[in-house]
Amino acid sequence: MPHTIAQIAQALGLQAEGALELTITHAAEPAQAGPDALAMAMNPKYAAGLAAGRAQAAMLWAGADWRDMGLKAAIFAPRPRWAMAGISEILDPGYDFGTGIHPQSYIHPSAEIGAGAQIGPFTSIGARTKIGPNARIAANVTVAEDVEIGADVILHAGARIGARCRIGARYIGQPNSVIGGCGFSFVTPEPSGAEDVRASLSGERLVRQQKWHRIQSLGAVQIGDDVELGANSSIDRGTIRDTVIGSGTKIDSVCQIGHNVQMGEDCMMCGMAGVAGSARIGNRVLLAGKVAVNDNIFIGDDVIIGGASRVFTNVPAGRTMLGDPATKLETQLEIRKVLRRLPRLAAQVAGLQAAVFGPEKTDKSRQE
Template identity: 55%
Template sequence: MAEFSIREIAAALGAEALGAADLLVSGVAEPATAGPEHLALAMRPEYAEGLRTGQARAAVIGAGMDWQDLGLEAAIVAPRPRYAMAGVTAAMDPGPDIAPGVHPSAVIDESAQIGAHAAIGPFVVVGAGAQIGARARIASHVSIGAGAQIGDDALIHEGVRICHHVRIGDRFIAQPGAVLGGDGFSFVTPQKSQVEAARESLGTATDAAIEQSWTRIHSLGSLVIGDDVEIGANAAIDRGTIANSEIGDGTKVDNLVHIGHNCVIGRDCLICGQTGFAGSVQMGDRVVLGGKCGVSDNITIGSDVVAAGASKLFTNVPSGRMVMGHPAVKMDTHVEMYKALRRLPRTSRIVQALQKAVSNPDKTS
């Protein structure tokens, strides 16, 4: 296992090294369970107490903490602890063990282009005309469709499916089981469906249902993913119907997220687990959607929007707004609505008493 000096780690983080900066560590651990070979992560005082029971000789600590009093030989001071944690874990993560070159069991079409120093694992299938960038690491059982393009320094974990003609930028990461560029869920009936009638009438239509079946609208567009994007395990992002679906640079998509056809997602967005997008959503930059959010079709979400977990977005959301609830409203409005909801039983009792008093004035004291 690789070893790193405290000085090297501090330099990579742009942080300050204290004490025995040449001390070597080979992994990270929580303070109470750390051994002498570990760098303990004790960035807050409540975590630092664990150093007294663990065996760590070095730790990442927060500003103002006394590393010598904690019995350490060396320390790295992190003014922004969670950001430092990102750097430390990146330095310590060797990634999956994929042997250099192409595994004998991989099936690579002769017309595919594989970049220099790529590592392609067992049972990978690469279709005709596909292009894979330099230094790509592709784990076992991945399939890459005909004409797909993947940039440099990709890391594609086990069982990922990248469909035909999908285009992906540099430094892409896909966690196991992600499916990118499947057809959109787009169907139509010969005559007006009950869904269309309900939308037009807001559910008041009384016309009898017509017996008819659904006809597929084929997906002729593709999916275009920018640089520095990460897609979580078992996420599914559909290709466009005519135009492309798009995911902007730097956006991170969590496990079990579904993004429907024709969606255009901006840069540096954070989309948390089990969030679902219907089709044709336009979303700006730096949007954060908490887990289990639902996004209705054909709406626009501006930049810098934050939606709390389980929010349901049915209408357009302007830039910079923080929303919450079902349906989603401004967070402060939702808090007031929730307070009012909790007061409903008491309010109901008060109203009943007032009704009784008004209806029977002679019986009141």
Template identity: 50%
Template sequence: MTSYTVSQIAEALGLDLHGDGSVRVSGVAEPASAAADQLALAMKPEFAEGIAQGQAQAAMLWTGADWQGYGLKAALTAPRPRYAMSGLSAMMDPGQGHATGIHPSALIDETAILGECVSVGPFCVIAAGVRIGAGTQIGPQCHIGWNSKIGAGSLLHTGVRIGARVSIGDRFIAHPGACVGADGFSFVTPEPSGVEKARASLGEEGTSTVQPWARIHSLGGVDIGDDVELGANSCIDRGTVRATRIGNGVKFDNLVQVGHNVVIGDHTMVCAQVGIAGSSVIGTGVVLGGMSGVSDNLTVGDRAILGGASVVLSNVPAGRVVLGYPAMKMDAHIESYKGLRRLPRLFRDVADLKKAVSKLTGND
């Protein structure tokens, strides 16, 4: 188990050190349950109340905290402690326990090119023409399809599926069950379908006859930039003709579905259970809240924020914060919701007024 002195942590992360820098810690914990060799994470005053219940000798605190008043031997402080947690958690991460080297049960095509220090776990399949960058770790039961590329320093957890003709940048992380490069959901009928009629008529016309669905093959691939993380059981479909494109630094939570031809800009965050329909464009620095959805062929502008469970049915301007179904400006949605909550009282008031008017006019 790796351990560090609080002085080493402060130096590595650029934190302010208070007290005895020689105190050694081998992990982190919540204040009330921290052992003597663990750093208590008490980044707000309400969290620090639990320090007395634990055994921690050192803690991560907020700037200006009275660390001595909590009976600590040492403390680390930062202007933004939660951001400091990023570096601290990286130092304390024990890893996933993946074995190094190539497991004998892995099936690797002779034309695949693996960089230096690549690890491949049990029962993996790496197809012809695959290129894998140096230092990448591939967990058990992963599949990497024909002519695909994965950059250096990447990590594929158990059971990740990478389809054919997928290009992925450096430092990619994919959690268990993630799938990149499945075919897009593209089907067409011989005559205009009920869905096409409903869209054109805004619902006045729908399905009149049942037709068979013909499959449109996905000829494009998926292009993913650097520093992208893909949550468990998330899926990114390949493009129909051109590639589906994911920019640098994009972070996906679990159970995300990205349709064919979608483009997502750099440093966008996509929370759990989000669905993005085909050919939509998501800008740079966008946040898509959990369970939100974007209909097909739409644009969500740079820095826009979709509140949880929002459903976007029209373009969203850059910087707009939206909420609801259909999604609208958040303040307008909240005002509408307040109005809905007032409706029962309004109905009662109207009923009382009708009774009063009836009595005045003698129409009882």
């Protein structure tokens, strides 16, 4: 659907100048933008691309000279990424979930489906499950028994929701996301080698045969409103109590949240991050890509954990952490400065050894 520059600017609450009656149908990078596209050049470094494209209108940084760029109209974005969120929402064509309930889906007779639901083919809705109004559920989705889901949920193809889970309004489950799989909990009749090592913090242990026996997951998963779970990510059900994810939390693709985890509101968890069982995560915590959080620890509110960090101990509220093992950001930067100097330091030590003990003894010590 075409939109005028005036309509877009008004919807985003942004200033616009020039031929506001111009219409655009989509957004494009400056060099690929045609006459019907809104060129996204919200940083001066992207301005050169406008000359290579054919855009008539662009979204620019505040104060940009749009006439000098050969444009007919411009929208000004003081905060580019915030403007990007708005324009992407306006121009997003969305997904085609069909209309109504597809005849090739299976809805258990005891399930309750809210008004306005769209349910695709080969989707299964279990017994006594309640799905709120305006649900949009794609093909090949499985929702098990006794599940409760709020209004305006979106479940993309292949999403899975296990039995007895509770999910709030406006939840988005990306393709192949899984809520409510069994937790990874196993035990041996006698203390296992892993338990011995953890207790002693020593490699010395009694080696014996082990047979793993599953601890069943009696809990479920509770998820607040406005939560999103990325493609191929999973949230395990609790062992006794439920695993909990607070409202507003966003979880990227290929993430794992273990059994009994309690995660607060408005958290962000980036790709390939993992939280081990029974960890407690505060509100507004950011876990960058490939972060690993140990089991049974606590991370306070407003903590930021940098990419590929490994968190083994409790983290106080408001702290920024980085590294393996994770330390305060300032400490980690000092550690990395020292690491870069290690080759030079080793050469200096070798020179001192040669001066004190002589080259022959120094060479012998190196060989040993």
